Amino acid sequence: MKLNLNIEPLSNWLQPTNEKKPLVIAGPCSAETEEQLLATAHLLAKTGKVSALRAGIWKPRTRPGEFEGIGSIGLQWLKRAKEETGLKTATEVATAKHVEEALAAGVDVLWVGARSTANPFTVQEIADALKGADVPVIVKNPVNPDVSLWVGALERINNAGITKLAAIHRGFSSFEKTAFRNEPMWELAIQLKTLCPELPMINDPSHICGNRELISYVSQKALDLDMQGLIIESHIDPSVAWTDAKQQVTPAALSDLIDNLTLRHHDLQTPELVDKLTELRKQIDKLDDLIFQKISDRMKVAEKIGEHKRDNDVTILQVNRWEEILKNRTAYARALKLDDTFTEKLLELLHNESIRRQTEVMNTKTATEA
Numbered sequence: 001m002k003l004n005l006n007i008e009p010l011s012n013w014l015q016p017t018n019e020k021k022p023l024v025i026a027g028p029c030s031a032e033t034e035e036q037l038l039a040t041a042h043l044l045a046k047t048g049k050v051s052a053l054r055a056g057i058w059k060p061r062t063r064p065g066e067f068e069g070i071g072s073i074g075l076q077w078l079k080r081a082k083e084e085t086g087l088k089t090a091t092e093v094a095t096a097k098h099v100e101e102a103l104a105a106g107v108d109v110l111w112v113g114a115r116s117t118a119n120p121f122t123v124q125e126i127a128d129a130l131k132g133a134d135v136p137v138i139v140k141n142p143v144n145p146d147v148s149l150w151v152g153a154l155e156r157i158n159n160a161g162i163t164k165l166a167a168i169h170r171g172f173s174s175f176e177k178t179a180f181r182n183e184p185m186w187e188l189a190i191q192l193k194t195l196c197p198e199l200p201m202i203n204d205p206s207h208i209c210g211n212r213e214l215i216s217y218v219s220q221k222a223l224d225l226d227m228q229g230l231i232i233e234s235h236i237d238p239s240v241a242w243t244d245a246k247q248q249v250t251p252a253a254l255s256d257l258i259d260n261l262t263l264r265h266h267d268l269q270t271p272e273l274v275d276k277l278t279e280l281r282k283q284i285d286k287l288d289d290l291i292f293q294k295i296s297d298r299m300k301v302a303e304k305i306g307e308h309k310r311d312n313d314v315t316i317l318q319v320n321r322w323e324e325i326l327k328n329r330t331a332y333a334r335a336l337k338l339d340d341t342f343t344e345k346l347l348e349l350l351h352n353e354s355i356r357r358q359t360e361v362m363n364t365k366t367a368t369e370a
């Protein structure tokens with residue numbers, strides 16, 4: 001399936017400040033005071049590495065009673081920051097009223113937050129308010145790992161006539177506690193990119209990481225996955241930030257971080273390098289064929305086991321055997337330098353398919369019964 005969006009290239013509305021560096025949108029999680037926003041904006045502009053200033057004006061907070069954003073007054077601060085620094089401005093909108101006010105105040109880029117993307121009513125309300133406007137909109141992934149909701153939100157906004165469109169990958173809520181605040185689940189960003197290769201994708205390492213330490217690793221990985229830009233939270237003094245203090249970086253730290261990122265080419269630069277890649281890809285093609293032949297052989301044996309079980313009234317699932325396979329194969333694969341998690345996922349896929357095939361066999365009548 002391909003996703004048919006009518007979109008303009010990112011370069012039509014936002015460009016990196018330097019072609020050797022990624023596109024960067026940066027700024028505080030929240031606009032707190034006019035002084036904080038202007039001081040941060042000036043330092044960010046001075047780095048020469050930032051194309052747009054981000055700041056939350058209306059903040060969706062999980063629990064009531066926390067700082068819920070400075071509100072409409074912040075739009076005037078953004079306007080002033082833009083006049084003084086020349087940086088474009090970006091803020092989150094979650095209601096029709098936010099859209100109207102942000103457009104009236106001349107905000108350059110609007111983004112739809114993860115909680116809004118998860119709710120089609122909210123996205124439709126935002127889309128309706130955007131009708132007739134020629135403003136860039138970036139849509140964060142939904143909080144839950146569901147690419148359809150992300151796609152649906154992009155379609156609703158695009159159907160409202162917005163062609164300056166991009167996606168933000170900010171990671172997904174997960175039940176498991178990991179090193180990340182939001183699990184990157186890179187495979188979902190890859191899925192969206194595969195559905196719509198022309199859709200610009202911007203990574204949000206601040207919200208994926210939840211702490212400063214991992215930001216450069218996640219940023220580099222995003223660039224290596226061919227994402228076009230980064231949106232990074234930066235505060236003049238993160239230690240006193242009213243929101244997300246742990247994940248914000250100073251403008252100076254942001255500047256160092258960008259200096260240390262490598263922007264790789266999308267394509268190889270010479271015919272010799274292309275030939276080398278083609279040769280290696282031929283090897284991959286052959287190996288993939290062999291893998292699938294072996295998987296097919298394995299499934300045929302599983303079906304024979306299924307027939308044997310059917311003829312002798314034995315259950316398909318045999319937990320002891322399954323556990324033995326998991327243990328032995330993981331050890332075998334580990335010795336071959338394969339990652340345990342990868343091996344377990346692969347074995348689970350094989351086991352599920354083996355069970356599905358045996359279920360079919362079980363429920364097929366034998367020649368004598370028919």
Ligand SMILES: C=C(O[C@@H]1C=C(C(=O)O)C=C[C@H]1O)C(=O)O
Nearest residue numbers: 302305316317318321322351354
């Ligand atoms: C094939 C069998 O049936 C099931 C499938 C297995 C497999 O595909 O390896 C292992 C154990 C069973 O849950 C079996 O019993 O050996």
